[in-house]
Amino acid sequence: MGMGYQGKDRANDIQVRYVVKTSGDRWFIPYNNNKTTATQVADCNTLCGVTTDDSDCGSELVAS
Numbered sequence: 001m002g003m004g005y006q007g008k009d010r011a012n013d014i015q016v017r018y019v020v021k022t023s024g025d026r027w028f029i030p031y032n033n034n035k036t037t038a039t040q041v042a043d044c045n046t047l048c049g050v051t052t053d054d055s056d057c058g059s060e061l062v063a064s
Helices: 037-048
Strands: 016-020 058-062
Touching: 037 058
Parallel strands: 016 058
Antiparallel strands: none
């Protein structure tokens, strides 16, 4: 059986920075206009996944 997307168990030192215009903006599409922006960001974080020690892999970087 093939393995699909695995959002867990990445190396502990991995970190992906998503550049956003304003703090709190969602990191990437897909999004749902019926959800709050905070929920959209939480969804992006879930898709990004965690490391083996359960640290978040993704974070925002506000463009200046």
